[in-house]
Amino acid sequence: MNVEPEKPYPIYTLLEIAGLLDAELRIGKDADQDVRIEGLASLASATESKVSFLANAKYRSELTSTRAAAVILSAKDAEYSPVACLIHEEPYLAYAKLSHYFNPRPKPVLGIHPSAVIASNVKIGDSVSIGPGVVILDHVEIGDNVVISSNSVIENAVSIGDDVTLMANVVLNFGVKVGSQVVIQSGSVIGSDGFGYAPSALLGEPTAWQKIAHCGSVVIGDRVEIGANTTIDRGVLDDTLIADDVIIDNQVHIAHNVKVGAGTAIAGCTGIAGSATIGEDCRIAGGVGITGHISIADRVSILSMTRVTGSIKQAGTFASGTSTQEVTKWRKSAARLNQLDELHKRVKALENEKSR
């Protein structure tokens, strides 16, 4: 589903946009299908040179007062639009596709920057961009249309598919396998050693730890997206596995031998401990902690900052934690919680009293 702007300068007419999106352009008789569109904007802030979108009925009131040149929306919302309509079955998807045509970020310069350090036995595909200060060690294989941005490090025996973008300062450790159409934001580390040590009781206290070599790797599927400063550890004996179409946000920690199923989304600051298995199409919110060696079924949603300490065996939505309160009320709630077992016993006593 990658999209590629066709023009160097991001101005398109409404008619061109309808063509790019395969959308129906419905336009008032006085309107101009050749109006020049310079970007996207929200319904409320759009001006006459912008296209907007309506993806959620709750914003319909904003639709009726928008000044956008046109709005991407579904057929059933078109009657409420005061401006031209770009009718699409999935307005949000269409907007997402269109956004790439207006991205002001310059395309990476093709070729290999002379300051990059690349081992002589590396295989590199066509139309790649390898930035300044990049380091690529022995026996790496890189596909076509790959972008490796400044100061990233690709260690030995890594393989990277086609149409992959690594932003600046990414590290792919030894032997990591990355599929095609993958994007990794800056500062992420894929293939670090996991947190695996054997304590030695023989050696007394404090504990001395024997590091376990991590002989597995990390295998990342196609169309995976990984945010900034995320870490994915390599496996101990087998590989850590990130399936196709997984999207992972910033500052996520995925430990050794985790398996994440296809289509799953993992939001920022979430940590997944070793050997946990996450199903397909799960939605894991931010700040969640998932214990090691458990399984989460397909299509499980987990709310933010939930502490998951056992397997979840069927689809559904799950949560833990408590609500925010003003601090004096919260102190009472928190104190009372610690007396809860005693309160149960007191209620039981009252019930026994009553039944006598």
Added chain:
Amino acid sequence: MNVEPEKPYPIYTLLEIAGLLDAELRIGKDADQDVRIEGLASLASATESKVSFLANAKYRSELTSTRAAAVILSAKDAEYSPVACLIHEEPYLAYAKLSHYFNPRPKPVLGIHPSAVIASNVKIGDSVSIGPGVVILDHVEIGDNVVISSNSVIENAVSIGDDVTLMANVVLNFGVKVGSQVVIQSGSVIGSDGFGYAPSALLGEPTAWQKIAHCGSVVIGDRVEIGANTTIDRGVLDDTLIADDVIIDNQVHIAHNVKVGAGTAIAGCTGIAGSATIGEDCRIAGGVGITGHISIADRVSILSMTRVTGSIKQAGTFASGTSTQEVTKWRKSAARLNQLDELHKRVKALENEKSR
């Protein structure tokens, strides 16, 4: 409020320190205003060549036994001091200013290291220090007295004000705007793409995700401080905004289109989800999680590890979560919590019984 040591070697007399701080030096008749001070120390550990400070009345007992050469303190505490006094209206602020004069860290070497890779169209101010391995791409603008430390990457069209320090391995992605007197610690990433994708229902399960281009940027005000390995994502249509005088700790995640108001402090490991708006002068402790699309009023304090899932509309202190217990007691509390709705019903039944 930046301060700049005037001497290459950090030794100052008491009289000089009084001048640096604009403090009143009150000294016993046998004491020496020219005693050489070599550094700062706590009241308890200070020796005769150190200056200490008293910023909180609860440490007054430590004051009475200190061996420091002098103590920075308020006029009302001076009578309790057994040693020379540096009297200042805000002792902690004065101590903070003085600390820079004794910082042993060498000043960065001025100039551009020959190994740095800098595009020919970059504008660079006076008295800059650009370290080894730094990469600066096209159309970047850099002010005066800027330090860019080793292996940092500054992508296209970034602008950086005056008196900014970037430590090693910082990444500023395309188009990020940084004000003046900003400090960013190592490993932080500013301007990564946010976690924005449109799911495609048309394509069935598992979900395929269409990435949304992030056409906005990140705008960082003046005197902002950002810790190590923090990430701030760029906006989708508009910019992510960090106002003047915001201080942000390590490992913080600030998602796309967040706005943080002036003077707000955000401690380590906190995550703020997309399009949340944080007011001015807030104090957000460590490990807090703030949901997207909500607003926090000015002067709100949030205790550590609080889960904020709704807007907070007025100043105050807020918390969620439970207290630490010994694990066997905690297991009972946690189990009882899950029976709490049932307990409420049992109490209701007892009350109904009573009223009959």
Added chain:
Amino acid sequence: MNVEPEKPYPIYTLLEIAGLLDAELRIGKDADQDVRIEGLASLASATESKVSFLANAKYRSELTSTRAAAVILSAKDAEYSPVACLIHEEPYLAYAKLSHYFNPRPKPVLGIHPSAVIASNVKIGDSVSIGPGVVILDHVEIGDNVVISSNSVIENAVSIGDDVTLMANVVLNFGVKVGSQVVIQSGSVIGSDGFGYAPSALLGEPTAWQKIAHCGSVVIGDRVEIGANTTIDRGVLDDTLIADDVIIDNQVHIAHNVKVGAGTAIAGCTGIAGSATIGEDCRIAGGVGITGHISIADRVSILSMTRVTGSIKQAGTFASGTSTQEVTKWRKSAARLNQLDELHKRVKALENEKSR
């Protein structure tokens, strides 16, 4: 406890492995002590060229059906093994040691890569490997057998002991001291400035913050392991201290002036606020938050995502938080928790009624 493979190609006979581990090889009369072993595997997945291990009696059923060439186990489990036994007092420790012999990761190339930038006054030991793009500033001292991987940055006056490995993109800031046999994974930052600022009431609102210079450093003991994208801040006046044999996972935040005692293990995404003191041999699980200026005794275990806001004065296991529930049940629990103080009062009223 570092182990070093002796062979370039990781194939060993059972007899050689027994020698490497100082284990007793107990083998059936038809079996072959010279069978070639190519790697390690779990009991369930091992084939005839693999060695496995039994470290936990609950996997004994997997032992009885394993197809491994041999199993590392304790003497008391040997009778259940259908295959050759490598008998060792601590099977998990023996497995951990053996894992390094089969690690496929190539050994780093010895020497200094020509693209590394190294100040002329740096002292470097024997048999070091300094990778491409590494930057080493003035007055650094580096021991023997040290590996500094690609694009890492070692700032002024850092000292590094013997047998240390820094993976790619590690930053050691000014003056940090690292012991011997230390491993630091990619993206970690040691010695960043801590989150220390003095607010200036004199300057009105929003708050203006005066940064406090961090004149202390970070001192890391021997045999410490630090994961990926972890940050350890330098001290303000004194040093932040990580004792010998501490192991720290990914994405951990350790603030200024924290002290971590020997043998303690800290799992991923945990944050420890400033000036907290952690005892020896503690086990701190993932996502834990520890408040500043508190003390944790020796041999304390803290369960995942616990919020520790006060000192823990004796050994034991501690937790906070609530259990995961299906979301509709959880909403009731969370709502009822906020009514808990009121419920206590209602129970008290019922009890008073009864006693009248």
